Amino acid sequence: MSFSRRQFIQASGIALCASALPVSVRAAGPGNPLPVPPLIESRRGQPIFLTLQRSHWSFTGGSKAQVWGVNGLYLGPTVKVWSGDDVKLIYSNRLNEPVAMTVSGLQVPGALAGGAARMMSPGVDWAPVIPVRQAAATCWYHANTPNRMAPHVYNGLAGMWLIEDEVSKKLPLPNHYGVDDFPLIIQDKRIDNFGSPDYSPPASGGFVGDTLLVNGTQNPYVEVSRGWVRLRLLNASNSRCYQLSMSDNRPFNVIASDQGFLPAPVAVQQLSLAPGERREILVDMSQGDEVSITAGQAAGIVDRLRGLFEPSSILTSTLVLTLRPTGLLPLVTDTLPMRLLADQLIEGSVSRTREFRLGDAQPGINGALWDMGRIDVQAQQGSFERWIIHADMPQAFHIQGVMFLIKNVNGAQPMAEDRGWKDTVWVDGSVELFVSFTQASSDHFPFVYYSQTLEMADRGTAGQLQVQPALQ
Numbered sequence: 001m002s003f004s005r006r007q008f009i010q011a012s013g014i015a016l017c018a019s020a021l022p023v024s025v026r027a028a029g030p031g032n033p034l035p036v037p038p039l040i041e042s043r044r045g046q047p048i049f050l051t052l053q054r055s056h057w058s059f060t061g062g063s064k065a066q067v068w069g070v071n072g073l074y075l076g077p078t079v080k081v082w083s084g085d086d087v088k089l090i091y092s093n094r095l096n097e098p099v100a101m102t103v104s105g106l107q108v109p110g111a112l113a114g115g116a117a118r119m120m121s122p123g124v125d126w127a128p129v130i131p132v133r134q135a136a137a138t139c140w141y142h143a144n145t146p147n148r149m150a151p152h153v154y155n156g157l158a159g160m161w162l163i164e165d166e167v168s169k170k171l172p173l174p175n176h177y178g179v180d181d182f183p184l185i186i187q188d189k190r191i192d193n194f195g196s197p198d199y200s201p202p203a204s205g206g207f208v209g210d211t212l213l214v215n216g217t218q219n220p221y222v223e224v225s226r227g228w229v230r231l232r233l234l235n236a237s238n239s240r241c242y243q244l245s246m247s248d249n250r251p252f253n254v255i256a257s258d259q260g261f262l263p264a265p266v267a268v269q270q271l272s273l274a275p276g277e278r279r280e281i282l283v284d285m286s287q288g289d290e291v292s293i294t295a296g297q298a299a300g301i302v303d304r305l306r307g308l309f310e311p312s313s314i315l316t317s318t319l320v321l322t323l324r325p326t327g328l329l330p331l332v333t334d335t336l337p338m339r340l341l342a343d344q345l346i347e348g349s350v351s352r353t354r355e356f357r358l359g360d361a362q363p364g365i366n367g368a369l370w371d372m373g374r375i376d377v378q379a380q381q382g383s384f385e386r387w388i389i390h391a392d393m394p395q396a397f398h399i400q401g402v403m404f405l406i407k408n409v410n411g412a413q414p415m416a417e418d419r420g421w422k423d424t425v426w427v428d429g430s431v432e433l434f435v436s437f438t439q440a441s442s443d444h445f446p447f448v449y450y451s452q453t454l455e456m457a458d459r460g461t462a463g464q465l466q467v468q469p470a471l472q
Contacts, residue, residue, distance in 0.1 A: 047088035065196035068155035076159030083165035105139030110441025136168035150454035206239025206453035256280035259421035274426035360393030369460030376463035396452030
């Protein structure tokens with residue numbers, strides 16, 4: 001193998017620096033300020049404009065790379081809407097190839113869900129009016145272009161979508177965006193020698209990179225007051241699942257999952273975050289000690305050197321975020337609420353059971369590749385079904401337009417933080433879901449269910465779901 005002069009200098013620099021610095025400095029470092037995406041709120045009938053376009057962004061603190069994004073940014077602004085509102089949403093495609101968009105977690109009819117039937121050619125807009133009729137939740141909008149979802153999300157077509165309601169407004173929780181309530185969009189990438197993201201889809205499985213980014217930045221920190229801090233976590237990686245923990249072993253207080261609040265906060269030492277999954281956590285900063293969230297073990301020196309010359313799947317840094325307390329007075333000083341939601345009584349019985357086997361080396365679901373002209377599953381609005389999902393290759397699974405409860409994971413009870421309503425689940429073996437069909441779709445505008453390993457979805461690990469409208 002022949003090394004370029006640039007690679008030799010980089011390798012020498014890493015080895016020298018690594019041997020000279022103490023371990024704590026290597027692990028933490030000064031970090032970069034956390035970029036907080038701008039907030040767009042839809043109130044009093046104001047439309048939400050989301051323009052898909054090319055932009056420039058610095059991932060390394062140096063030169064800017066060409067990226068995609070929304071409204072001139074890498075990634076997109078955070079959108080906040082209110083339950084009960086009808087929101088005019090205007091997507092404008094200013095890219096040079098067709099794009100389809102969706103909002104994962106949004107409970108709307110199939111005609112408003114986006115996807116293949118709502119493909120926007122270059123220069124074309126799509127302007128649906130979205131009826132927001134669901135509980136407070138952290139959702140996300142992103143490209144779901146058929147056969148191109150993985151590169152489109154990787155390029156930067158993603159952002160958070162927050163729903164608020166009367167319950168969320170009254171709870172004593174941090175809700176001052178960018179002050180004590182922060183979005184964290186977690187991704188992994190490969191960054192080349194010029195600071196540009198490199199994407200090469202693997203022959204099988206999903207893409208994994210060696211650089212961890214949060215809101216497009218490496219090793220971020222944020223200064224917060226000495227009180228409760230709310231973090232809205234989104235895994236927007238193409239295939240990597242994260243195991244998160246606190247540097248001082250304090251617990252995460254999990255308050256919400258994909259489809260909204262858990263019945264009560266759940267304290268956990270480790271928290272998994274699968275691709276497409278969202279979780280909201282509270283961190284107690286009242287003691288005034290700096291703390292970091294990490295995602296496992298970082299690459300050692302040998303792996304980092306090897307990664308200079310061949311693609312690596314081992315993260316060079318696993319720092320997600322450092323919270324640095326200041327002398328500011330907290331905005332929320334209440335104790336952690338014991339209850340977040342009243343107990344929900346589910347009325348209805350399971351109408352049928354279905355089984356799905358996700359592909360691994362060979363894509364597809366139950367041996368069939370996604371076909372835009374074929375409806376794979378028909379269900380009835382207002383009904384409940386039992387879905388059993390099998391996967392030999394661990395991967396996340398998402399169902400558009402529905403919400404579900406996890407009944408068991410490989411025959412065992414789900415973790416406490418997974419007992420709320422969800423739309424995305426990590427499958428390593430088999431999971432049993434209790435699926436609620438809240439919205440209708442049609443054969444022309446079906447919902448899609450798919451592997452959240454985006455390269456697998458692009459290769460055909462997806463199916464189409466038609467939900468017949470409820471009988472009047």
